[in-house]
Amino acid sequence: MAWWMSSSRSEKGRFLFFVLPSLICWHIWKARNKAYYEGVQMRLGRICHDILIDMKGVVEVQFNQRLGVQTFLQLYEGTAHPPPCYSVQLVGWRVTEEGTLxxxxxxxxxxxxxxxxxxxxxxxxxxxxxxxxxxxxxxxxxxxxxxxxxxxxxxxxx
Missing domain, CATH: 3.30.420.10 (Ribonuclease H-like superfamily/Ribonuclease H)
Known part of the structure; x- marks a missing residue:
């Protein structure tokens, strides 16, 4: 819930926020149809696992990056905060007075x-x-x- 309500997200976090509701609805709909038409019992753990696998795949394709996540918590932790910003500073050597170390x-x-x-x-x-x-x-x-x-x-x- 904290992730969902957070206003500061990384680019991946915003992408997940946009895509996740569709994946949730899709997998619940699929499980419901299997239950209704095939008599396969809906299992929350299976639905959540399938959502995680699809979400992981979509993010990997979108960002061209492998995710080593196995749980929603790991997925959340990887997207909850924007990645740290780094700055680059060129450093050069200036010639000093002869004999100076x-x-x-x-x-x-x-x-x-x-x-x-x-x-x-x-x-x-x-x-x-x-x-x-x-x-x-x-x-x-x-x-x-x-x-x-x-x-x-x-x-x-x-």
Missing amino acids: TLNTDGCSKGNPGVSGGGGILRDSLGLPLFVFSTYFGETSSLRAEVLALATRLRLCM
Whole structure:
């Protein structure tokens, strides 16, 4: 119900919202006709399964993308919110004063806290790499991973 009443949907969510009522009616109508004309008992689980299979197929064709969903909940979770927006930023190297070294580092964690690591690169004034490093920090927060990457780079520079 939360998905149905949600106003912010992804493109897939809007598509499902548009198509799903027709599929529900179609499968109920088919099951009703089988029950009436063939004596086959209507089964809610079977109707829902058939709706999910058709919905999955329609979405895969419409968006040219395989869905690994097995339940309506998984289908809902994949369409409830618009996909995150990413921005691209071009990064370039600027030549620095001769004899100057530049050290860049970064730390991150998958989750907060989560599995984390860090790395860095030391470049000369022309931008040529002198050495690079990466390391695993274990389970920690993203802020701690950033600090550990900074500490690692300082130890390597001494």
